[in-house]
Amino acid sequence: NAGVIQTPRHKVTGKGQEATLWCEPISGHSAVFWYRQTIVQGLEFLTYFRNQAPIDDSGMPKERFSAQMPNQSHSTLKIQSTQPQDSAVYLCASSSDWNTGQLYFGEGSKLTVL
Amino acid sequence: QQQVRQSPQSLTVWEGETAILNCSYENSAFDYFPWYQQFPGEGPALLIAIRSVSDKKEDGRFTIFFNKREKKLSLHITDSQPGDSATYFCAAGMTGTGSKLSFGKGAKLTVSP
Numbered sequence: 001n002a003g004v005i006q007t008p009r010h011k012v013t014g015k016g017q018e019a020t021l022w023c024e025p026i027s028g029h030s031a032v033f034w035y036r037q038t039i040v041q042g043l044e045f046l047t048y049f050r051n052q053a054p055i056d057d058s059g060m061p062k063e064r065f066s067a068q069m070p071n072q073s074h075s076t077l078k079i080q081s082t083q084p085q086d087s088a089v090y091l092c093a094s095s096s097d098w099n100t101g102q103l104y105f106g107e108g109s110k111l112t113v114l
Numbered sequence: 115q116q117q118v119r120q121s122p123q124s125l126t127v128w129e130g131e132t133a134i135l136n137c138s139y140e141n142s143a144f145d146y147f148p149w150y151q152q153f154p155g156e157g158p159a160l161l162i163a164i165r166s167v168s169d170k171k172e173d174g175r176f177t178i179f180f181n182k183r184e185k186k187l188s189l190h191i192t193d194s195q196p197g198d199s200a201t202y203f204c205a206a207g208m209t210g211t212g213s214k215l216s217f218g219k220g221a222k223l224t225v226s227p
Contacts, residue, residue: 004157033214035217041219042203042217042218042219042220043158043203043205043217043220044217045214045215045216048214056211056214091157091158093157102148102160102163103158103160103215104159104160105150105157105158105159106157107155107156107157108157
C-alpha cells in the first residue's frame with residue numbers, strides 16, 4: 001500500500017515566482033492536511049480538507065497561499081509571488097478518520113526561494 | 115503562541131539507557147496527544163498516542179506518562195537503541211477538530227553506541 005506521495009521533492013524558485021506542490025493521499029483516506037516545517041517554527045498547520053471540502057484554512061497566509069482538492073486522489077498547494085521566508089518543507093498528510101489524529105505524512109516537498 | 119512546548123530540544127543518551135522527552139501544553143481542551151518520530155529526509159510517523167482519560171500508555175519500549183492536572187506528558191524510551199536516533203514531536207489535538215494537531219518544535223534524540 002503506497003503512502004502519501006508528494007511531488008516535487010525539491011523545488012527551487014526565484015523570488016516572485018509561483019510554486020505549486022502536489023499531494024496524493026493514501027487511497028481511501030477522507031482527510032488531507034497541509035503542514036509547513038521550518039527549523040525556527042517547527043510544524044505549522046496550514047489547511048485541511050475532508051471529503052475534498054475545505055474545512056479549516058486558519059493557518060494559511062491569506063494573500064499568496066491557496067490550496068485545492070479537485071478530486072479525492074490529489075491536492076495542491078499553490079504559493080504565488082514566492083518570498084524567501086516561504087522556504088520550508090511542505091508536508092502533506094492524510095487520515096482515514098478525520099477525527100482520530102492519526103496522520104500519515106508524506107516525505108515532504110522542500111521549497112527553496114532564492 | 116506556542117501551544118505545545120517540548121524540552122529538552124536535544125538529548126544524547128548511551129545505548130541501553132532510558133531517554134525521557136518532556137512536553138507541556140496550554141489548552142485544557144486538548145484531549146489527544148500523539149508523539150511522532152521523524153528521521154532526516156522523511157515525514158513524521160506516528161509512534162504512540164494517548165488520550166486524556168488515561169495516565170499511561172505503553173507500546174514496547176515506548177511509554178507515555180500523562181498528567182492532566184499539570185498539563186504535562188513525557189515520552190520514555192527504555193533500552194534506547196542507535197536506531198531510535200531521530201527527532202520526536204509531541205502534538206496535541208481536540209476531539210471534534212478533525213485531526214488538526216498542534217505540534218511542539220521537536221526534540222532531537224541521539225543514541226550513542
